[in-house]
Amino acid sequence: MQADPKGVLTGAHFLDGDQACCEGALAAGARFAAGYPITPSTEIVERFAARIPTIGGVFIQMEDELAASIAILGAVWGGAKAFTVTSGPGFSLMMEHIGYAAMTETPCVFVNVQRGGPSTGLPTLPAQADMMQARWGSHGDYEIIALAPNSPQECFDLTIQAFNLSEEYRVPVMFMMDECVGHMTEKVEIPPAERIEIRPRRHTSRLPGEFRPYEANGDGVPEMVHAGEGYRFHVTGLTHDEQGYPAMNPQAQDRLVRRLKRKVHDAAERIALYEEENTEAADVVVVSYGITSRVAQRAIEMAREKGIPVGKFRLITVWPFPEAHLRALARRTKAFVVPELNCGQIALEVERAAAGHARTIPVTHAGGSVHQPEQILEAIAEALR
Amino acid sequence: MRLTEIRVAGFGGQGVILSAMVIGKAACIYENGYATLTQNFGPEARGSACSAQVILSDQPILYPYVVRPDILIAMSQEAYTRFTPELKEGGLLLVEQDLVRISDLPAGIRAYSVPATRLAEELGKRMVLNIVMVGCFAGVTGLLDPEALRRAVADSVPPGSKELNLRAFEKGLEYGRAKVGPLAEYPDAEPAIRAIEGLS
Known part of the structure; x- marks a missing residue:
């Protein structure tokens, strides 16, 4: 599927990594962002908030990072492509909902413009010290995908990739920038919309009566529906069966957790970019x-x-x-x-x-x-x- | 163009970042070069120290930070004092005449003093002194095509002040090409420009 031209700012620009990341998200079809400002990531949502009224979509500045990270998951189940943006201290607060996104298989992107830590650390200076947190920060066994861009151009290109991977595997994707890349300004070439490949949501083609929300295909990734489309579905962070309802037993746990890991692990070589x-x-x-x-x-x-x-x-x-x-x-x-x-x-x-x-x-x-x-x-x- | 490191420094609110943006944009959008711009982010606001760094090259730029600048554009005394010592030997220094008093200039630096504030005032707006400095930089160094810089100025400033900024650029360019000479106190400094005949 090609990108929606409304979100694509085709041309050569002199942008910093944060701005380029925002343009990548818009090109990828993100029409919802929620965030709580934090240096050095704020410019991403600042730009999104400025751009989205002319494209059609929503930005909400939430009361904190917990709220921002759960708002985007709601938006995804409402049918949007959505992301949130933060840095170390906010990333720590988002961990609960990264696990929730993994458990509920909600495709979404978490951008972390890394700064020096621990705690408030160095707000205006770079680090790459959240790499293990990105992988292991939420509790329980799960898999995520993480990308690390090294230039504003890649902040654009790979943000699109991050959204595509999140839709393909129905996982939260961690977009691991750093302050240096985020605040560095370089040439960013944005191609025409028809040259940007977008992975659409894995929306079910089944009728409401036949749809089972967590019934996985051969690749271990189930199909999705959105609220308001006439399907009955249930989304929970509790261990659930294929119908989406809580199932508190070791068999259901084994089936679900192993599938959540397998769908990414088995595709590792296909996902790998290097x-x-x-x-x-x-x-x-x-x-x-x-x-x-x-x-x-x-x-x-x-x-x-x-x-x-x-x-x-x-x-x-x-x-x-x-x-x-x-x-x-x-x-x-x-x-x-x-x-x-x-x-x-x-x-x-x-x-x-x-x-x-x-x-x-x-x-x-x-x-x-x-x-x-x-x-x-x-x-x-x-x-x- | 070989790798050239440039630092622009002054007060927040002077348009330090914008002048560095114009230089970087001219090089990589309107010419076929590469440019990497970084800024010193800190708790700085209007009136406090502010600095931006641009690296220009004809090759992709790997190391992102400026280490030993070839060129320093200083628009405040603090910027002069703080950043002049890191200039490369043989480096070029452009200072705003009314805002910087040159003292203890390291040997081997080519220094030029530009009355950018007064030139900007002649145009009716003191605030365009940053673009006067960019014009002067273009005239003195010849590093970038003035046409590329004009286009970068035109699409970097608010539409309402485009004409004013373009006039500021021309004013600086003309001054840089024709009038800037070595500082009186440093008669040995190597002149960096070729005076254009016909201009007084």
Whole structure:
């Protein structure tokens, strides 16, 4: 399906990542946003609030992040594509409803423009320290999808992707920006609407009398209906049967939780977006994501200038983690160097995936800026020693 | 264009960010270059320190922050004092004449003083001094096509003040090309411009 031209600001623009993310959401068909302002994410909803009255849709500034994150889920069940936007402290407050979205299979997007933490931390400075929270922050067993853009252009392109993935798999998608990418202004090219592919909602074609809300297809993803369409359906965070009603027994729990995990886990290789370069003959592969991938690229170029062959593996989807791919890579290389703006989060995943076949060298940073390329270069040199 | 780092700094409310936006937009939207703009975000508001950084290049820009600027445009004394020491050796400094008193200028810096406020006042609006500075930057450096900058000015300012801002740009450009000379106190500074014949 093609994008609705009303939401597509075709042309070349000089936008920051936050504004580009908003344009991506509009192009993807988001017509509802709810939020509670927080630096460095506020510009996204500020723009949405300014743009939406001429496109047709709703923005609500809620009383807090709990309200914002549940309002979007209501909007989705009312038929809209919806998202909310926040940063660390607000993301913590949204955890309950991320779990609720996973449990109720509500397609939606949570944007987190990461800043230094914990707590209120560094409101105006970047970090990538919410990566594990994005995956594990809500209680119980569930899966989400997370993407990490490294430029305003990607904030546009990948926001569309985030909405599409949320509809395809009926999961909340975490859009993991950071302050640097969010507040950085670069050229953003927005294509014509007919060149933007949109994944429509998996709406049922069954009649009301035949529809079972949580009856999954072969790929484990059920079809949806919206309130007011004449279907009877029930949405609950309680463990439910295929009819959507609470079912308090271990069999129903096993069936539901395993399906929620399987539908994403089994599609991990299909979902995975990454950039891989020169990993064939490299003894060292730098694994990075988000803004750090640009600094890592600089370090890789510096290493190549010194005649050191270094491979690059850039995660664009961070969750589900492309485990099988990294494991295969670990058998061909000696070490992974993993720079990130945290004290070592995705490095743990890399180490787990490598399963002892290659060393993992984290290059940590507590946040507030980005690495110096020399720090990454030093780790590359260490990996070769 | 090789990688060029530019910092624009002054008070909040002077249009510091807008001038950096115009430079970045001209390079990557109206010319075929790349530009990355970052801002110092803080609890700054009107009247306090404000700074924006633009990196221009003909290659994709990887490292997002300015490290050692090639060019500094300073529109306040504080901006001058704080940011001049980080200028690259041989770097270019443009200051607003009435707002910045130059002292302790590091060796090897080419410094030019621009009466942007007075030029803006001649146009009837002091607030366009930032675009006068952008025009002057264009005239002194020749780094960007003035036509690209004109287009960037035209679509960056409110429609009602477009003509005024374009006049401010021309005024700065003309001044930059023709009248800016090395500061009197630094006669050894290398002139960065070619005076245009016929203009006094």
